[in-house]
Amino acid sequence: MPTPLAPVGAARRLALGILCFVLFVALWGAATWSGLVKPLFLASPDTTFTEGVELFMRFGFAWDIAVTMFRVFGGFLLAALLAVPLGILMGTFKGIEAFFEPFVSFCRYLPASAFIPLLILWAGVGETQKLLVIFIGSVFQLVIMVAVITGSIRTELVEAARTLGARTRGVVVRVMIPNAAPQIFESLRLVLGWAWTYVIVAELIGSSAGIGHMIIDAQRFLDTGQMIFGIFTIGTIGLITDQLFKRLNRALFPWSLGR
Template sequence: MRRKSKRRRWLEPQSSISPRLYLALTLSSFALLLAVWSLLTYGGIVDKLFLPSPSKIVESGITLFTEFDFIQDILATVYRVLVGFVLAFLAGSALGVLIGTYKALEAFFEPMISFVRYMPVSAFIPLFILWIGVGDVEKISVIFFGSLFSIVLMTAVEVGGVRRELLEASYTLGSSPLGVLRSVILPASLPGMMEIARLVLGWAWTYIIVAELVAASTGIGHVIIESQRMLRTSNIIYGILTIGVLGLITDLILKRAIRGMFPWNYGR
């Protein structure tokens, strides 16, 4: 009976599973995707012009690296994403903490930020090109603009959710308003703010493609749009997969860093 209950424990809501099972399920999801892809392409179900086979994608990747210096495009894209995101996180977190802490600032900033947040970042690219030009600063600005407002609002919600009892206890012990912000609000909010950073970083990887599809001479987005013009579907898919891999790597790094910085918040 004990063995049976242990086997079925993974069916319980939010119940933890062994690292080995977790890894096996993760690998199986990718294996299933590869199997379906192979069936569609090697089986001739889908024309190779629209969906090349996995082996053709690998060949295209080798060609991009050996003949077209694809590594430079990757480095250009990574640089733009990280610089734009880090700047947005620093500015957005600071403003979000202030908005979540002080109601007067919330009344002043939040309606305007909520309004701007619903404007598509791609619609501002012509203006950024007009104002800034077509260099890296324009691409970084797209990432910054696309990430900033979500970070501000989500951080404000996280800060506003700090329990009132903690603030009152700090005041009872003689803390000043600034001391409460420094010693209570920030420590309580930091784990959630870092999870917000992890979430928005994923969005930043999608914004960079939009930025590099227009007026770019380097970057993965540039490779994708040039491949589309030449009907090189395999290069397009390889570029998309490269973005996915880079996003997954940065997500895993940030996830590991968060768990290292706040181990008490991830006891499970």
């Protein structure tokens, strides 16, 4: 039996990750090539790949990807610019937390998709509406996560800083933020994944471009190959950004590697 929490080497980790994808494609191919699942309901791996090539060659799918990425990262950046400072303040100062926490917790349970009719009324069906859907779906979750992370810093560190003469500003800037930064960055990585779910919802209504728009068009023609390829494209972009976030976290905060 493997030892709990035992580290796995980089080469072995990569091999195991690739093996998981290989097994997934093998099971998918076995279900479709054998005729167990009809092509109407699930396209085979080779058909999906062929449809994907056609999307890029004939239908300008690269532009759809670029549009969707702009919406995701734009809405996510707006949410992060508000949520991270507010979350740090809430986690640091209990009075600010007492003021904002009930309202933020209330808003956190409001589904972003329910705002779409109102946002269309307020902002139309352009890019602003789609950015706001992602913003609403991300900002309140991120505020709570950052506040919890910041507020969980060991009180001994704060007391030691005060003993050494640090004032409130110094405690926040030189103790609390550096200590919480790696976990805040990890929270950003997690919330970015949620932002991808909101952008597809936003693109289902009143959109003329984007991955979600392409998936809806493919659904009208019962083209499961294109639909699956669009879904896998989102997963691929998400995997790449996820790995970039991990590497950037290690590069920016080397003091957290020993945790």
